[in-house]
Amino acid sequence: MLRALIIGPDEVARAEAITNFASSRVYRPGSGVPPPGDDPRHVAQFLLGFRCVFSITEIDRTPWRHLSVSVDRCGLPAPLAVEMLGHLFGFVGPLDSWVGGPHGDAKCIVVAQRLAMPSLGGEQAQDPPALDHDILWGSARRNRKER
Secondary structure (H helix, E strand, O other): OOOOOOOOHHHHHHHHHHHHHHHHOOEOOOOOOOOHHHOHHHEEEEHHHEEEEEEEEEEOOEEEEEEEEEEOOOOOOOHHHHHHHHHHOOOOOOHHHOEEEEEOOOOEEEEEEEOOOOOOOOOOOOOOOOOOHHHHHHHHHHHOOOO
16 A cells, blocks of 8 residues: 655654754664664654654664664555655665665665765775674664554
8 A cells, every 4th residue: 555655844853853863872783772663762653654763873883874664554665755754864865875675574664874984094984894784674673663
């Protein structure tokens, strides 16, 4: 079932608040660390059943924008809706330039985008290591609350 995504001033303000919060509290997955989806300051519920969990997640000392998008009831959100929501949470470029995709176990689409790393000590910035998909998917699985 296709559903409309409505983004108005309230949704923009909520995404901005979550992005600001996430930027000041980097999530580092690990034993005993609660997932962002368990903290309402990382979660946005949008009209017509969209649920977003956004964090800045650090994996192997590399920061990533990390967004999971699900819809209530059955099915996955439309890719265009995920792209629009990603832009709302600070992702840049088109959806196909991001890492991730559908995650059937969690019934969501999870996307991540590596944040630019500044150069240190006058050296040219290095590309961070590739994202470990098992960590990304594991985080998404923990973020999905049963309804």
